[in-house]
Amino acid sequence: MATKIISGTEIAKQIREELKTEVAEMKEKHGVTPGLVTVLVGESPASVSYVTAKQRTAHDLGFHSVQDNQPEDITEDDLVALIEKYNQDPAIHGILVQLPLPRHIEESRIIFAIDPDKDVDGFHPVNVGKMVIGEQCFLPCTPAGIMEMIIRTGIETSGAEAVIVGRSNIVGKPMANLMLQKREGGNATVTLCHTRTKDMAFHTRRADILIVAAGRPKVVTADMVKEGVAVIDVGVNRIGKTPEGKAILCGDVDFEAVKEKASAITPVPGGVGPMTITMLMKNTVQAARQISGIA
Ligand SMILES: NC(=O)c1ccc[n+]([C@@H]2O[C@H](COP(=O)([O-])OP(=O)(O)OC[C@H]3O[C@@H](n4cnc5c(N)ncnc54)[C@H](OP(=O)(O)O)[C@@H]3O)[C@@H](O)[C@H]2O)c1
Structure with missing residues (x-):
C-alpha cells in the first residue's frame, strides 16, 4: 500500500477557503468583521516571521488585523495594560501575544490577563480547563x-x-x-x-x-x-x-x-x-461569532 503524504498545506488551504466564505457571510449578513491583534515584543527574527505570517493570513481572509509591535524593554505592567485595552476593544475578537516573551516578563501573567473569550491561542487556564473536561472552548x-x-x-x-x-x-x-x-x-x-x-x-x-x-x-x-x-x-x-x-x-x-x-x-x-496558523484564524472567527452573538 502506498504511503499517504498528509499535506498540511492542502488541508489548510481547504479550511482557509471555508473561512473566507464564512467571513464574507458574517460581514454581509451581520456587519461583523473578525478582528485579530498580534502583539510582538522585541524583534526576534523567528517571532517576526511567525507574526508576519499570521497577519498576512488574517488579511487574506478579510479580517480586521492589527499588528502591535512593542519594544523589547516594555514593562510587564505596561504589557498587561495593553492587553486590557484590547480586552475592551469591540473591534478586536482575538488577542495573540507572540511567545516567547523577554525574560523580565512573566508569561503566565500575560496569558492570564487575556480575556478568555478573546484567547484565540487557547492558553488561558479557563480554556485549558474546559478542553480537559470536553467543554466547548478555544483549543490550542x-x-x-x-x-x-x-x-x-x-x-x-x-x-x-x-x-x-x-x-x-x-x-x-x-x-x-x-x-x-x-x-x-x-x-x-x-x-x-x-x-x-x-x-x-x-x-x-x-x-x-x-x-x-x-x-x-x-x-x-x-x-x-x-x-x-x-x-x-x-x-x-x-x-x-x-x-x-x-x-x-x-x-x-x-x-x-x-x-x-x-x-x-x-x-x-x-x-x-x-x-497551526489556520486554526488561529478559525478560533478568531469563532470568537467573533461568540462575542457578536452570531449562532
Ligand atoms: N509546526 C508548528 O506549528 C509547531 C508548533 C509548536 C511547536 N512546534 C515544534 O514542535 C517541537 C516541540 O515543541 P514544544 O513547544 O512542544 O517543545 P518543548 O516545550 O521543548 O517540549 C519538548 C518535549 O519533548 C520531550 N522530549 C525532548 N526530547 C526527547 C527525547 N529525546 N525523547 C522523548 N521526549 C523528548 C521533552 O521532555 P521533558 O518534558 O521531559 O523535557 C518535552 O516534553 C519543536 O520542534 C517546535 O518547534 C511546531
Missing part, C-alpha cells in the same frame, strides 16, 4: 490543527493506540487530552512519552498513530515504528542554511526512512506548520 492551535488533519485524512482514532512524544503545555499535553476525548478524533488509548520515559521505542513501536513533538531532529527512526503507522511530525528544527541563506528545516522524525513503513505521514515543512 497546533493540537487543534493536528486533530483536523487526522479527521480530514480519515485516520481511525477510535480504539487506536496513540503515542505522543513530548509533554509541553502547547503541544503534547493538550494533544493527549484531545485524543482521549469521547468524540470524533478521540477515543484513542493514549501514551505520553518524555525524556524520563524508560524505553521510548517500546512505546512508539506499539503506536497506530504516532505524534512527535520533541524538538529533536530525527529522534524517531524507522526501527522505532511498526508497519502501517500514521505519523504526525510536529517538530521544526533548523539544521542549516541554503547558500541563499534560507533555513533548512527537518522534523523530529526520519521522514525518508519512516515513510517506507508508514501508512500516512506529514512532511516538514508543509505538514503541521500551515495548520
